Amino acid sequence: MLFHVTMDVHVPHGCDPVRFEQLKAAEKARFQQLQRDGTWRHIWRVVGRYSNVSIFDVEDNAQLHDLLTSLPLYPFMEVKVTALCRHPSSLHDDDR
Numbered sequence: 001m002l003f004h005v006t007m008d009v010h011v012p013h014g015c016d017p018v019r020f021e022q023l024k025a026a027e028k029a030r031f032q033q034l035q036r037d038g039t040w041r042h043i044w045r046v047v048g049r050y051s052n053v054s055i056f057d058v059e060d061n062a063q064l065h066d067l068l069t070s071l072p073l074y075p076f077m078e079v080k081v082t083a084l085c086r087h088p089s090s091l092h093d094d095d096r
């Protein structure tokens, strides 16, 4: 199942910058592992914002929920999820 996910990252005032850099490094490592697995299919930066738009390919809603809530930066994220299905006119056979 494919999902479009928007993640807006909100860094709280007074957050320890060293701790936050550690969380960012942990987030990057987790992201790159999920990208290698094919679970986190795509990511784009939203221009001008500390925000990304991503496409996830997971078994079900519960897997996406567990994945998102286990991300190191999750406590600082506002997450919006949109379920996707294949468009009947699509020429691509990997968009399901």
Ligand SMILES: O=C(O)CC1=CCC(=O)O1
Pocket: 007, 009, 027, 028, 029, 031, 050, 051, 052, 073
């Ligand atoms: O930088 C972000 O938008 C948050 C994030 C998601 C994956 C990653 O490496 O950083």
